[in-house]
Amino acid sequence: MKRLLFASALLLACLTAAAHAESPRIEAPAKATVVPFELLPSGHMAVMVKVNGQGPYRLIFDTGAPITLLDNKVAKAAGLLKDTPEPLFTFFGSKGEVKVKELQVGDQKVSDMTAIVMDHPTVEAISRAFEKKLGGPINGIVGFPFFARFKMTLDYQAKTVTLLPNGFKPPDVMKAMMTAITEASSGVPKMLAPAAQWGMIAAKSAGDKEDGITIKSVLPDSPAAEAGLKAGDRLLTLDGRWTDSLVDLYMAAGYAKPGETAPVVIKRGGKELTLKVKPAAGM
Numbered sequence: 001m002k003r004l005l006f007a008s009a010l011l012l013a014c015l016t017a018a019a020h021a022e023s024p025r026i027e028a029p030a031k032a033t034v035v036p037f038e039l040l041p042s043g044h045m046a047v048m049v050k051v052n053g054q055g056p057y058r059l060i061f062d063t064g065a066p067i068t069l070l071d072n073k074v075a076k077a078a079g080l081l082k083d084t085p086e087p088l089f090t091f092f093g094s095k096g097e098v099k100v101k102e103l104q105v106g107d108q109k110v111s112d113m114t115a116i117v118m119d120h121p122t123v124e125a126i127s128r129a130f131e132k133k134l135g136g137p138i139n140g141i142v143g144f145p146f147f148a149r150f151k152m153t154l155d156y157q158a159k160t161v162t163l164l165p166n167g168f169k170p171p172d173v174m175k176a177m178m179t180a181i182t183e184a185s186s187g188v189p190k191m192l193a194p195a196a197q198w199g200m201i202a203a204k205s206a207g208d209k210e211d212g213i214t215i216k217s218v219l220p221d222s223p224a225a226e227a228g229l230k231a232g233d234r235l236l237t238l239d240g241r242w243t244d245s246l247v248d249l250y251m252a253a254g255y256a257k258p259g260e261t262a263p264v265v266i267k268r269g270g271k272e273l274t275l276k277v278k279p280a281a282g283m
Helices: 009-015 072-077 121-134 175-183 223-227 248-253
Strands: 033-034 045-051 054-061 098-104 108-116 139-142 148-156 160-165 200-203 213-218 234-238 262-268 270-275
Touching: 009 223, 054 072, 200 248, 213 223, 213 248, 223 270, 234 248
Parallel strands: 054 139
Antiparallel strands: 033 160, 045 054, 045 098, 098 108, 148 160, 200 213, 213 234, 234 262, 262 270
């Protein structure tokens, strides 16, 4: 559950405003696909991915990453930088947003998907640590733009993930971010809040490295209270998404739909429990 964190507060806030953003087209078989994964000593999963028919490349499969991240090596080999101007100054070799014609994991393919090109230092550090053992480098991250389109079943014993298309078309995260920036610069005040309201307050101190986040209080008669959540519970996942930080929690809550029951995994008294919460309609 120890994961990478690549989202800013602004990016996560604007996600909830992206419900009507143009979505990439998905091309995937109607049947499920079983894909093998490698479990890294760091706890991350890695899968082999083809980008525009090139590869395969080893990417971290991160269910908490709001973007798909590719390093410059993959971007160049896949022809993603042909029409991208070289920036005068850049952090970590960042080339910004690119459009991937096809990203393939197993037999599942997604077309016209956005990705960010960057030699991210954390990914590079993980790659250097395990490259010799894995027999090759780690070239990026498969994130939300891909995995949100599938219902996933993990088999840690067999080290496989089953991907079944779910029909969901996620918003364009980067487009949503730019829209939010433009609107913010107009000087018109806006209120950004998750569509679903849960009725709990959570926190995590800077030195807290444990999985999950602590629920500080639960509002009376709220969906969280009705589901049995209590102050002091350690929230591990919300609707299948990791909640290792406040940013993670905001993202997970933002994707949940009001009125639809969502599983919430908590740790209480040293034991993991799964509760079902039906969030109310938000603002």
